[in-house]
Amino acid sequence: MRWLQTLSLIWGLGLVTYPACAQAGILFTPHLDEYSVKPNGTYTEGTLILSQINEVFDRNGERVELGRPFVPAGASTDTALALFKVLWVGNLFRDTRVPYLNDHDQFCRVIGGFGYQQNTAQIAERGRLFGAQAGSNGLADLFALCGFYTTEHHYGPLKFNGLVSATLKEPIGQYDPDAMLNVGTNYRTITPQVAFNANLYGRLSIDGTLAYQINGDNDQPAFGGTTPTRIADWINAEVNFAWKFSEHWYADLGYSWHRSVGSNYYDQVSVNFKDQPLAPETLCGALGIGSTLCNSPVLDSFYLAPRSGPYADNGVQSSLVSAGIYYVYRTSTVLQARLVQPISGRGSQIDVVYDVCAVSDCPGPDRNNTGVGDNAFAQEVATLFGVGEAAATSASPYLEFRFVYLFWAP
Amino acid sequence: MTLPRLAVFLLFPLLAACLPARETLLPRLGLEVPALRDFPADYRPPLSAETGLPMPGFGSDEASGVHRTPVIFVHGNTVSARYWLPAREYFLQHGYSKDELWAFGYGWDNVRYFDSNELSVASLERAVNSVSNYLSKKRGIPVRQVDIVAHSLGVTLVRQWLKQTNSYHRVRNFVGIAGANHGTWTAWSDTRGQQRLASWELAPGSPWLAQLNRGGETPGPTRYFMLYDGSGWADVFYPKPHQDSPALEGARNLAYNREHGTWFDHLQLPKQAESLQTVVEFLGEVHEPLPRAAPPRLLREGDRLRSDQAEARLYCADDGLEPGRGEPESQWTLRPGVVSTCYAAHVASGLASPLARYTGAVGYQPAGELSLSASPAGGVFEQPQQVRLVASDPAAFIVYTTSGTSPDSGSPLYSAEHPLYVAAPLRLQAVAITPDGRRSPPLVLDYDISLEKVEAAHTLERQFDSSVPEQYAGQRKKGR
CATH class of the missing domain: 2.60.40 (Immunoglobulin-like)
Structure with missing residues (x-):
């Protein structure tokens, strides 16, 4: 019964939350001297991330068009994420006896935001077959981080410094277990991060970071349990090269990479057709099933029931390149436009076992201890895409606009 | 969104907003703000003119003694006296005693408020007086001169203090490191709040700088040494083509990075052994003043x-x-x-x-009672003011101060071609002096310039062109 595998594409592809690559931007994204020791003061920043996701990566690293083959080309999930950031740089321990920190500035940052996500009509329509809401708008998760700068070292025209921080994510964002898309994630994370900034000849700035994101569990997975319940930790690494043309104009190129450490686990898979039983001709017509089952004269309807799991994927991975241009307006205001293009990746997919029955009590009690319910006459394995930012890996580019304002310009 | 989530969403930004308020929150909680206070027990630091609190810093010790002209370090914006600890260490290694090395956290001494040149002059005056008086008492003979090493905003601050208090004779050597003597591009008009004053002062071509530099950039008996980047790349405040902004006509100017091929940035230049060596050498080039000599008159x-x-x-x-x-x-x-x-x-x-x-008084005929008037004659303003001073006797010249000190004949000279530029909440004191030495009654006027409400771009335009209309007519909300 290969048709269930095909069926899975429908809901799997429709359930991408905001692009996984945007997740990196929620922490510190290295560009324009992100990790250099900044003058003391308060900085505010507004970031708008726009993406039209029409491709994702499967578990083999292949790009797959969203909704194909069940919806026409051009289907997409449209996302907009507005982030508001406040950064404070100073030294709370100045002139105290606290070693090290009294000589090294600290920083804290709070990041909140609002997200908008909407599937195009045909994907939304198909999602309704599975009882899912089409879109999701609302508050994003809240990030708070604090850290400190290390000593700034100088070697001729080269100077560099380090940065150590930890980010906490509080999952306050909009989250509905029945929704296809969610702005929030419903699990906490803590992300220790080290980073560096190097500046050469006052013109070339190199930012790099390595972060280990420790993910908590999601006890209420969304959309029929196709978001992971036990989420693998992540490793994020990014590097960025910025070139200063003048005091006002900069351009940069970046590379970003992340991968999960081990597998994501799915323990509560329940995704299924909302209306059952399913008429064979309906399935054949709607899903393109041409199998023997479809034409079986003895069956006039099917019932499906997924096994809840646990299932494990092969982990996720993504690498992206970015290019941006910056305009610094009188030191207090920075405008930036940045294009980010995924170049490779691997999404989360799991092989879910479905029992197939001819009666509604599917699969029914297992009185004969066969491991299969008595009412099931077949089992099928369906390959489902994992959804949510922990599992889905967008293969589509996104555009980022930033507006940075310094309340206390140096 | 549930109530707890909303609470978290609101609480975190509030917490973040409070973080910079160490200097304001702790006193309200009855706690003392930590500060560097490396002074001997018998020394009472001067009170900051801005905060009214004893100025933090370092200086002297119990027994090291004063053998050479004391050095006062003056820090720049958003840093404190602590900034000079590496320099103090270097000077100690090169023969100075702790008695001879001083630094004070002038101004607001925190990062919440930017300091300004104009408003910090009074604090610097107190600091120099305090050091001179303390060391004179300790040494038993007058300490009439100090050497000053300043950085960034501190450079223009010291120059304004020298000018306003007519203190050139009190400063033997003045080393200015990376000061915006001819402006810095970062001091343009889109900054906000308190720091706007520093921006008005240090914007390239500003009337305040023109006022400071008018009459000569290196007046008096003071020796001047200006140390700066000069490459146009290492110090972000002085990019090309303004890389020589810190240089002063008549000073010994050393574009250190340009001449030595180094890359010391703005904050690094006053901390490096290589650059500090040039400072120590400069200070040591002149002999110490005779301890019991009287200054000439x-x-x-x-x-x-x-x-x-x-x-x-x-x-x-x-x-x-x-x-x-x-x-x-x-x-x-x-x-x-x-x-x-x-x-x-x-x-x-x-x-x-x-x-x-x-x-010269030859042929001078007194023109009745001498008086002095100003327009506008003090008051509350939303914009910096161009103040015109007129003496009743056209043969008299006018001198003034904006530092709170009484003017003497060596105070800044008013010129009718260049009306006095007042951008800060300050007290203007002026006198007219006739060729025969008569002085008018002092004119004392308070100008309360609201820094918070004015619209910066137009204000800057008005600095260069007074015909640009004022944009605001509301009541001021906050002054000094």
């Missing part, structure tokens, strides 16, 4: 000036210029209608007189 005999000490020499300049360390004269002849600015210096003692101004 200017004597006027008719229209001739001379010093009360035969070996002392006069340094004078006319037409509003202020004399530097140019060619000395044994005496100076005053001319009618020409304001001469002079000081006397004694090479052997190393001491000098304050600046003083005179006008």
